[in-house]
Amino acid sequence: MKTQPSLVTDTFVCTFLAALVGCLVLSSEAHGDQSLVGAHRNISNTRRMTHRKARRMDLAQSIFLASEAVKFANVHLANEMWENSSRVPLDVLLASGTSFADNNVKTLFLEELNWIMSKRQNDTVCYPGLGCFRRSTRLVHPLGLPDAPEFINTLFWLYSRINLGCPQLLDYRTVSGFRLLKQFAAPKDLVILIHGFGQHSQKPWVTEVKDALLRQVDCNVLVADWRKGARKPHYLAAVANTAMVARQLFVLVRNLKRKFPDTVTPSRVHLVGFSIGAHVAGFFGRYFKKRTGELIGRITALDATGPLFEGTSVHVSRKDAEFVDVIHTSGGSSILEGQLGTDRPFGHVDFYPNGGRRQPGCPLVSGVMCHHKRAPVLFLESLQDTGCRFKSHACIGGREFFLKNQCAPAGRRQGEMGYWSRNSLGRGMQLLWTRATAPYCQQ
Structure with a gap:
């Protein structure tokens, strides 16, 4: 083979x-x-x-x-x-x-x-325009301080229906209002996509979600590329660098808000983070609230990484945005079996497709990352016109009863996993089955 x-x-x-x-x-x-x-x-x-x-x-x-x-x-x-x-x-x-x-x-x-x-030799480091990073706060991972912004070299690409084939590279420190007049002329959602560990902005899930968003919703899509700060195999550095990327993102959004106060509003800011990128979103939401007193509108956590985050005070949580929806696809404690995600619920609604620990269709050995990577695939499908919605429900007896097909739906508050989850009534722990191959949604 x-x-x-x-x-x-x-x-x-x-x-x-x-x-x-x-x-x-x-x-x-x-x-x-x-x-x-x-x-x-x-x-x-x-x-x-x-x-x-x-x-x-x-x-x-x-x-x-x-x-x-x-x-x-x-x-x-x-x-x-x-x-x-x-x-x-x-x-x-x-x-x-x-x-x-x-x-x-x-x-x-x-x-x-x-x-x-x-x-760990220093507890604080400061950078012009970004402020100080202190390990003793929930705004920096306790493991250590992030790398310098010049080293991480985060790039921010702006896409809209106006410039589908020609994205604009934004400097987070200085925003040109004249160049962006058309994109921000009217109020619309600002959706920010953040890739995971060992990834970059051209990963298929990023480009496909961006394209699907612009087809389905008249929004602006900002893609953060922090590939150098998230490079393999330096996971510890990537963990620490999440705080830096979040801070750079805050400065950019703040500058956009200052230039376009009537059309860039916190309630319409939506961060979508996969894997360790979900924690960038958490740090961003936390810092935004600290600096402005306001919560951003939404964070979508796509199988947020568990190692070195789960059980800590810096894990992304429901306190970091007005609405936090989560898709769990590889929760658990055995990294060797591909359980890289956070198992416990931490959002306003937590979706556990197929129980949230293993996904059907993933090969036994070569699929160690397959379970983890299924989350953005499911989110993408929720934006596509498949004629099927990821309907979910709470379960009396919880996950164990669900996996045994002994689940009695708890109440009538049905959920819908994916982009449209905020419009459904389902909250708390939501369970659903999916297919093993695309399209994954099953009626």
Whole structure:
């Protein structure tokens, strides 16, 4: 079978994150000895070490060897090893793969831990035009301070029905009112799309949601591209950088509001964030309220990441906007099984398609990211003219009864997952089934 390199990389990322999150509890001890010394020097030896051990690794370990090969652009080696790995039982793959990652990707862990310890040396950092970032507040992740704005280099692209094929690149610090007169001449929603970890603004879900929005709604769509701040495999840096991107976004929206006070209003600002991008939306809503005293209109959290966010005070929540709707598709605590999302409810309405932990149609091994990535796909379909709506309902007995098909609908407040959820009556925990393939909506 022919392998898509992205599948191999996704498998590696899940294993890497699982081990990395586990290593965090020992980070202080690690920083106290000499294990971090030379981490940057050792990283350059990873490729040579990988090739030297390649031929004597078992098939399970070779999955993660393949992911390292992809990382260093050796796609042919990755494909060869992945083709054979399907013969190995999943439990063996997970056990051997975790051991392999622990031994052979250690330099990456050390590099990440070294980064976070360097960011913990200071409690505050300030930047002109953006203000100060203090770790002791809910406006910055407690792990550490974000990278400098010049390093992250966030780009903001504005789309509207007026300029479908020619988006405008906006400078968050200075907004030209003359250039934007047509786009903001009349009141309309400002929908802001924020990609996830290891992504960029040209990811299919971003461009397709943008196009669908402009077909269905007369709105302005702002796409935030923070690819450098969210780059793989540096998850810790991406976690910290969410606060910086949110702050830049606030400055941009504030400047738009000042230029067009009659047409850019907080109640019509809608942020759609996938994965770690959902937490950018949370930080934005929180900071907007602190600075203006007003709540933004809406946040849509598409399978908001759980690792290093769930259970913390900085997780996106229903307090961050007038209306927060959530789609859970990979909730749970086992990153190795693709459970990357937040499991507990945190919005005004939380949708749990197929129970919210695993999604039908996702391959057993190569689909480790499939469950997580289903959320934006479902949101996109809610904007398409399929003739079907994602109807949901609360369930007496909760998720466990729902999964056993023993659910008795609780009340008549039916929900509708996706873009139109605000118009439905359903609130709280909402459950529904979907199909395994597109179109996912089932009557």
